[in-house]
Structure formats: structure tokens, C-alpha cells
Amino acid sequence: MSMCSMRELVILAALVSALHAASLLTGTDVVYKCQKDQDKIATLEAESFINDHHRHGYKFKFVSQDSRSAEKKTDPCEVILGITLEETECHVVNPKPLDQCETRMETQTKVTAKCNVTISSAEGKAEVKDYNCDTEPASHEILVTKCPDCPGLLPLHDPKGLESVKTALQKFNKESDHKSYFKLMEVGRISTQWMFSGQSFFSQFAIMETNCTNKEAPQNEESCKASCGDQARYGFCKSTKVGIEEPEVECEIYEAKNRTHPMKRPAQFPCNGFAKIPPTIYPICPLRPILLSRGPPNFVRPTGN
Ligand SMILES: *[C@@H]1O[C@H](CO)[C@@H](O)[C@H](O)[C@H]1NC(C)=O
Ligand SMILES: *[C@@H]1O[C@H](CO)[C@@H](O)[C@H](O)[C@H]1NC(C)=O
Ligand SMILES: *[C@@H]1O[C@H](CO)[C@@H](O)[C@H](O)[C@H]1NC(C)=O
DSSP: OOHHHHHHHHHHHHHHHHHHHHHHHTOOSOOOOOOGGGHHHHHHHHHHHHHHTOOSSEEEEEEEEEEEEEEEEETTEEEEEEEEEEEEEEETTOOSOGGGOOBOOGGGOOEEEEEEEEEEEETTEEEEEEEEEEEEEOOHHHHHHHOTTOOEEEOTTOHHHHHHHHHHHHHHHHHOSOSEEEEEEEEEEEEEEEETTEEEEEEEEEEEEEEEETTTGGGOGGGOOBOOGGGOOEEEEEEEEETTSOOEEEEEEEOSTTOSSOOOOOOSOSSTTSSOSSOSSOOOOOSSGGGGGGSSOOOOOOOOO
16 A cells, blocks of 8 residues: 555544544434434435445435335334435535535436435434445437437547547646646546537546646656645546547646545546446445445446447
């Protein structure tokens, strides 16, 4: 483990215990007992817990409760809620509180997660024990029947899409007022549309600050390491590339202090087997990786979008 991730772990541990202490202190007088009229408490807890464990792609927002099944167990009680969440426009590096994050419009291809969440009561509070979600982008075939010109999602590693991300990031680094060089953390989504002037790419991507300055970076990108801990700033960019024109790019950079949660180092694509292959979105991964042993990965071939 590198120094960097070690320090992040320590910060994470400190945060977790601080949060725990806070939840005990600010306890309202409501004792959670898995009752039906307390489902709002449980779904709120599920939403924040799932987002705390979701480290790639975009934050998800609760939209509806679809089912509930209570176990006979009473101490501690247990309930399994079926809930639906939708992907928001806030990338996980965006410190904006969830209630200020908009879910996507239909024309941007909604992403929906259907989750079963097991909730228990711990010291009078709702506590998530487990969850498991199916995350799917809306069908492009259905979208084009209503909106023939709407862009469709491309795989996150689409070569031309990645090329548009690369040139957009170069442009941002060249033109930005920030002293540091920012490098790609991950591609958030790429969509495409055919226009009169050729194929266009709409890309969204997260970036992170490195220890290189803007000027020295381009020759030697490999040696530019992401800053970590309290110093690391992240950002989120949207770019548009139409035909052979130069891309347009806009990035917002977030101050390191108001971080939603400590960032893990950029990992490989999470929980393969839970998204259609090739992936166009970041699914909500199961809480317990052991679920992967349910059988061979359920790779689903794309149905032609
Ligand atoms: C981040 O912190 C700064 C300074 O404390 C504050 O002005 C700003 O509103 C915060 N941004 C978010 C998104 O919370
Ligand atoms: C949730 O539970 C229902 C009913 O037991 C089941 O049909 C569905 O497949 C489950 N979904 C996930 C994501 O596990
Ligand atoms: C950035 O950090 C890496 C690893 O610590 C180091 O090898 C590299 O020389 C640093 N680059 C600069 C410009 O400081």
C-alpha cells in the first residue's frame, strides 16, 4: 500500500468514528424499530449509505420505495426494502450535497438502480446491513422513438470518445489559471450524435491535481503523481467535440476541504459483471464482494445500442 492510500485510510477511519459519535449525540428521540411508518428514516439511511460506498461515476438519488418485507426477527429487527434510485449529474468528486444534485432528464439517458436493501436497528438507529442493486441505463431504442436527435451513450473506453477526452483535457490544462497540471481520474460518460458536420462527442470526466506544474507536464505525464490527502483537488469537466473542430471544454475544480468523502486512488473499473459489457455507466456495486461467487459473471451482451 502506498503512503498515499495509507494516509487516506487513517483519515477515513477518523471520519467514520467522528460520524459515529455525532450520530449518537444528535440522536432524536425516535427509536427506529423497522416499522412501516418509519420507512422514510430507513430509505434516507439507505440512500446516504449507498452513496458513501459508491466511489466511481455519479451520485445516486432515492426516487421511490417499491416493496418492503419485514422479517419475524424483532431484536434487532430487520426489514428488506426494494427501492429505486436514479443517477444524478453530480460526479462523486463533486462536494455538492445530494439534495442539490439533479437526476438526469430523459433526453440525457437516465440511469436507474433497483436495489434491495436490508435494514436493521442498531442503538435505535436505522442501519444498512446489506444491499444489492441492478443498475441500467434507459434504452436508447425507446429514446430515439421519442427524440431521434438525442445523443446515445458510448462505452466508457470508446477510442474516439477517449480521444475527445484527451484533447479536451490538454486544452483545459493549457488554458486554465491553475498552476498545477490536472490529469484524468476517470471518464464519467461519453455520448455521441451524428450531425450535419460529422460525429460529435459529448464527454464528461473527472480530473485530479498532480504534483506537476502546467508547464512541465505534457512532456512527462507519467511522472506526475496525483496529490493526495488534504491537498488533492479534484475537478469535473464537460467537453463537446463536433466533427473535426477543436473541442470545447469546461471544468469546475473543487476545493479539497469540502470533500464529500476521501477519494480512493483511481481503481480499475469496479464490479465487472454487474454492468452490460462494454460498460457505458458505473453501476452501484454490491456491498459484499462475496456476492460475486453467485456464479459466473453475468455478462450481458449489449442489445445493439
Ligand atoms: C466549499 O467551501 C467554501 C469555503 O468554506 C464555501 O464557500 C463553498 O460554498 C463550499 N462549496 C460547497 C460546494 O460546499
Ligand atoms: C430484489 O428482490 C426481488 C424479490 O425477492 C428479486 O426479484 C430481485 O431480483 C432482487 N433484486 C436484486 C438486485 O437483487
Ligand atoms: C511527483 O511525485 C513523484 C513521486 O513522488 C516524483 O517521482 C516526481 O518527480 C514528482 N514530480 C514533480 C514535478 O515534483
